[in-house]
Amino acid sequence: MKEKEQKILDASLKLFVERGFHGTSTAEIAKTAGVATGTLFHYFKTKEELINRLYLYTKESMLCEISEHYDDKKAFKENIKELWLKFVRFGVNSPYKFQFILTFHCSPYITSLTKEQVESHAESMLGIYKNGIGKQKIKEISFEMVMDYFWGNVVTVVTHFEKYPEKLNEKNLDMAFELLWDGISK
Amino acid sequence: MKEKEQKILDASLKLFVERGFHGTSTAEIAKTAGVATGTLFHYFKTKEELINRLYLYTKESMLCEISEHYDDKKAFKENIKELWLKFVRFGVNSPYKFQFILTFHCSPYITSLTKEQVESHAESMLGIYKNGIGKQKIKEISFEMVMDYFWGNVVTVVTHFEKYPEKLNEKNLDMAFELLWDGISK
Amino acid sequence: MKEKEQKILDASLKLFVERGFHGTSTAEIAKTAGVATGTLFHYFKTKEELINRLYLYTKESMLCEISEHYDDKKAFKENIKELWLKFVRFGVNSPYKFQFILTFHCSPYITSLTKEQVESHAESMLGIYKNGIGKQKIKEISFEMVMDYFWGNVVTVVTHFEKYPEKLNEKNLDMAFELLWDGISK
Amino acid sequence: MKEKEQKILDASLKLFVERGFHGTSTAEIAKTAGVATGTLFHYFKTKEELINRLYLYTKESMLCEISEHYDDKKAFKENIKELWLKFVRFGVNSPYKFQFILTFHCSPYITSLTKEQVESHAESMLGIYKNGIGKQKIKEISFEMVMDYFWGNVVTVVTHFEKYPEKLNEKNLDMAFELLWDGISK
DNA sequence: GATGAATGAGAATTCATTCAT
DNA sequence: GATGAATGAATTCTCATTCAT
Numbered sequence: 001m002k003e004k005e006q007k008i009l010d011a012s013l014k015l016f017v018e019r020g021f022h023g024t025s026t027a028e029i030a031k032t033a034g035v036a037t038g039t040l041f042h043y044f045k046t047k048e049e050l051i052n053r054l055y056l057y058t059k060e061s062m063l064c065e066i067s068e069h070y071d072d073k074k075a076f077k078e079n080i081k082e083l084w085l086k087f088v089r090f091g092v093n094s095p096y097k098f099q100f101i102l103t104f105h106c107s108p109y110i111t112s113l114t115k116e117q118v119e120s121h122a123e124s125m126l127g128i129y130k131n132g133i134g135k136q137k138i139k140e141i142s143f144e145m146v147m148d149y150f151w152g153n154v155v156t157v158v159t160h161f162e163k164y165p166e167k168l169n170e171k172n173l174d175m176a177f178e179l180l181w182d183g184i185s186k
Numbered sequence: 187m188k189e190k191e192q193k194i195l196d197a198s199l200k201l202f203v204e205r206g207f208h209g210t211s212t213a214e215i216a217k218t219a220g221v222a223t224g225t226l227f228h229y230f231k232t233k234e235e236l237i238n239r240l241y242l243y244t245k246e247s248m249l250c251e252i253s254e255h256y257d258d259k260k261a262f263k264e265n266i267k268e269l270w271l272k273f274v275r276f277g278v279n280s281p282y283k284f285q286f287i288l289t290f291h292c293s294p295y296i297t298s299l300t301k302e303q304v305e306s307h308a309e310s311m312l313g314i315y316k317n318g319i320g321k322q323k324i325k326e327i328s329f330e331m332v333m334d335y336f337w338g339n340v341v342t343v344v345t346h347f348e349k350y351p352e353k354l355n356e357k358n359l360d361m362a363f364e365l366l367w368d369g370i371s372k
Numbered sequence: 373m374k375e376k377e378q379k380i381l382d383a384s385l386k387l388f389v390e391r392g393f394h395g396t397s398t399a400e401i402a403k404t405a406g407v408a409t410g411t412l413f414h415y416f417k418t419k420e421e422l423i424n425r426l427y428l429y430t431k432e433s434m435l436c437e438i439s440e441h442y443d444d445k446k447a448f449k450e451n452i453k454e455l456w457l458k459f460v461r462f463g464v465n466s467p468y469k470f471q472f473i474l475t476f477h478c479s480p481y482i483t484s485l486t487k488e489q490v491e492s493h494a495e496s497m498l499g500i501y502k503n504g505i506g507k508q509k510i511k512e513i514s515f516e517m518v519m520d521y522f523w524g525n526v527v528t529v530v531t532h533f534e535k536y537p538e539k540l541n542e543k544n545l546d547m548a549f550e551l552l553w554d555g556i557s558k
Numbered sequence: 559m560k561e562k563e564q565k566i567l568d569a570s571l572k573l574f575v576e577r578g579f580h581g582t583s584t585a586e587i588a589k590t591a592g593v594a595t596g597t598l599f600h601y602f603k604t605k606e607e608l609i610n611r612l613y614l615y616t617k618e619s620m621l622c623e624i625s626e627h628y629d630d631k632k633a634f635k636e637n638i639k640e641l642w643l644k645f646v647r648f649g650v651n652s653p654y655k656f657q658f659i660l661t662f663h664c665s666p667y668i669t670s671l672t673k674e675q676v677e678s679h680a681e682s683m684l685g686i687y688k689n690g691i692g693k694q695k696i697k698e699i700s701f702e703m704v705m706d707y708f709w710g711n712v713v714t715v716v717t718h719f720e721k722y723p724e725k726l727n728e729k730n731l732d733m734a735f736e737l738l739w740d741g742i743s744k
Numbered sequence: 745g746a747t748g749a750a751t752g753a754g755a756a757t758t759c760a761t762t763c764a765t
Numbered sequence: 766g767a768t769g770a771a772t773g774a775a776t777t778c779t780c781a782t783t784c785a786t
Binding site for chain 1: 294325335339349358370
C-alpha cells in the first residue's frame with residue numbers, strides 16, 4: 001500500500017471512531033493525514049469506499065492477530081481462554097480498530113459486499129463450541145447464544161480495561177475470564 | 187408535554203438510533219414528526235438541545251421502569267435477578283430507547299450537564315453489590331467490574347433477543363440469567 | 373395612541389438605530405416592548421408599515437420641535453441661528469430619533485408615500501434663503517447647496533457633541549455656528 | 559489577489575452599500591460576482607470576515623489616493639485645499655467605496671481589530687492643523703472639531719454632487735471649498 | 745385586544761466531489 | 766500522482782407572519 005493511502009486510512013480510523021461517519025468531513029481526514037483533498041479521492045473513489053476499505057483493513061488486522069488453531073493437546077478451557085485472550089489483547093492494544101469494528105459492523109455504510117469479504121471468527125468458534133458440547137464441558141445453550149455471549153464478554157472486558165487501564169494485569173484478566181467461563185461451563 | 191414536542195422526541199429517537207446524530211437532518215425529523223422545521227426549533231433551540239433532552243427523556247423512561255427496591259425477605263439471587271429482568275425487559279420492550287442510551291451515553295453530543303441530571307442506576311446496584319459481598323454470595327471482584335459485567339450482560343442478552351426474537355421466552359431468559367449468575371456468584 | 377403601540381414604536385426606534393432594519397427581528401422588538409409578537413402585528417400590519425409609521429412619528433417629532441417662524445424684527449443672522457439651534461438641540465436631546473431620520477431618510481424601506489406625508493423643513497429654509505440673498509447677507513450659491521450645507525453642518529455638529537458630550541456648552545455651540553455662518557455669509 | 563476574490567469584493571461593495579449588511583444575502587453576492595456560494599466561503603470564512611476585509615480594502619483604496627504630503631513652499635490654504643480636493647475627488651470617483659466607509663465605519667460588523675489595521679487620515683490632518691494654528695490662519699477651535707468639520711464638509715460636498723452631478727465643475731468645487739475655508743479660517 | 749404556537753421560505757454555512765494545472 | 770480552487774446541493778437555524786384560543 002502506498003504511504004499516503006496508509007496515512008489516509010490511519011487518519012480516518014481515528015476520526016470515524018471519535019466523531020462518526022457523518023461527523024467527519026473528507027477535508028478533515030485529508031488534513032489530518034497531511035494530504036490534499038484531491039489525493040484522498042485519488043485513492044478512494046468516494047467517502048463510502050473509504051469506510052468500506054477501512055472496515056476490510058481493520059477486520060483483517062484483527063483476524064490476523066487472532067488466527068488461532070484449536071490444539072487438541074491442551075485442555076478445552078485452555079483453548080477457549082487462548083482465543084478469548086487474543087481478542088481481548090487485540091481490543092486493548094488496538095482500541096481504535098476494535099472500537100471501529102464494534103461501531104461500524106452494523107452500520108449501513110458498510111455494504112454487505114464488504115461484510116462477505118471478511119470471514120467471520122465464527123468458524124473457529126464453531127469448532128470450539130462443538131468440541132465443548134461434545135466433551136460436556138459447556139452448558140447446553142444454542143451456538144448463537146454462546147457466540148453472542150463470548151463476544152459480548154470480550155467487548156465488556158475490553159471496554160472495562162479502557163476505562164480503568166490501571167487495572168489491566170494478568171490477575172484481573174484471569175478473573176475476567178473466569179466470569180465468562182463459570183457462566184458458560186457446566 | 188405538548189403533543190408536537192412529544193412527536194418530535196419520538197421521531198428523533200427513531201432516526202438518531204437508525205442513522206446517528208449527524209446522519210439525521212432536522213428536516214427529516216420534522217417531516218417524520220409531522221411538523222414544520224420551525225416547530226422543531228420552537229421547542230428545541232438547537233439540534234444539540236434536542237438530543238440532550240432526548241437523552242434525559244429516555245434515561246428517565248428507563249429508570250422509571252427499573253425503580254426496584256431491594257427486598258430482604260427474598261433470596262439474594264432473586265433480588266438481583268429481578269433487577270436484571272427489569273433491565274432486559276426494558277431493552278426488549280423499548281428497543282429504540284435502549285439502543286439510544288447505549289449509543290449516546292458516551293457520545294460527545296450529550297453534555298456532562300445532562301449526564302448529571304440523571305441519577306445513574308449505580309445506587310441500587312451498589313446496595314445489591316455490598317449485600318452480595320457481605321453474604322459471600324458473589325466473587326470478590328471490584329464493584330466497577332461487577333457493574334460493567336452486569337450491564338454488559340444485559341446489553342448482550344437484549345441484543346441477542348433482538349436478533350432472534352423467536353427465542354424470547356421464560357426458559358431462555360432464565361438460562362441467560364444463569365450465564366451471568368454463574369459467572370459472578372461464588 | 374394606545375400604550376402598547378407607543379411601546380412598540382419606542383422599542384423599534386432604539387433597535388432599528390442600533391442594529392438596522394434587517395438586523396432587528398420583530399420578535400426582538402416585541403420582547404423589548406414587552407408585548408407578544410401577535411400584538412405587534414395587530415398594530416402594524418407588516419414590519420415595513422412599522423418602520424414607515426416610525427418614520428412619520430420621528431419626523432413629526434422633529435418638525436414639531438422646530439416649527440419656527442421667521443421674525444422680521446430680529447437680525448437675519450439671529451433668525452438663521454435660531455433655526456440651526458433648534459435642529460442641533462433636537463439632535464442632541466433625541467439622539468435616537470435624529471439618527472433614525474438620518475439613517476432611514478434615504479433607505480428603500482421608507483416609501484415615497486411616507487416621505488410625501490412629512491413636509492420637509494425646506495419651506496422655512498427657502499424663506500430664509502430668499503431673505504438672505506435679498507439682503508445680500510449670504511453668498512450667491514444655489515439654494516440646494518445652502519440647504520445641503522446647512523443640514524450637513526447640523527449633522528456634523530450633533531455627531532460631534534455626541535462623541536464629546538463634555539464639550540457641549542453655549543460657547544462651543546456658538547463657535548460651531550460661526551463655522552457655518554462664516555462659511556455661507558458674505 | 560485572485561480574480562474571483564476581487565469579483566466578490568466588488569459585488570459585496572455594491573450590495574452592502576445599496577441594501578446594507580443584513581439586507582444582502584451571501585447568495586446574492588455570489589450571484590452578482592458570478593461565482594458559486596461555496597466559492598465565497600472559500601475566500602471568506604464568514605460574512606463578517608467578508609465585510610471586514612472589504613473595509614480594509616476600501617480604506618486602503620482611499621488612503622492610497624489621498625497620501626498627500628504637506629508642501630511648505632505652497633500657501634497654507636493651498637495645502638489644505640489640495641487635501642480636501644483629494645478626498646472629494648475620491649468620493650466622487652468611487653462613490654460606492656466612499657459610501658461604504660461612511661456607512662460601515664461605525665458599524666458593529668467592523669471589529670476594532672480591523673479598525674486598528676488602517677492608519678487613519680488623522681495624522682496628515684494633525685500636521686496641517688498645527689501648522690494652521692501656528693501660522694494663525696485658522697480659528698482657535700479644538701483639533702477634534704476641525705477634523706469632524708473638515709470630514710463632515712467632505713461628506714456634504716460629495717453627497718451634494720452625487721445628487722446634482724450636473725453641478726460638478728471646477729467653479730462649484732472652488733465655491734464649496736470656500737464654504738469650508740471661510741468657516742474655519744480667521 | 746392580546747397571546748404565542750405554528751409555519752415554511754430563506755438565511756449562512758458545510759461538504760463530498762470534480763478537474764484544470 | 767498530487768494539488769486545492771471551484772462547485773452547488775444539503776444542512777442548521779431564523780424570522781415575518783398567521784391564527785386559534
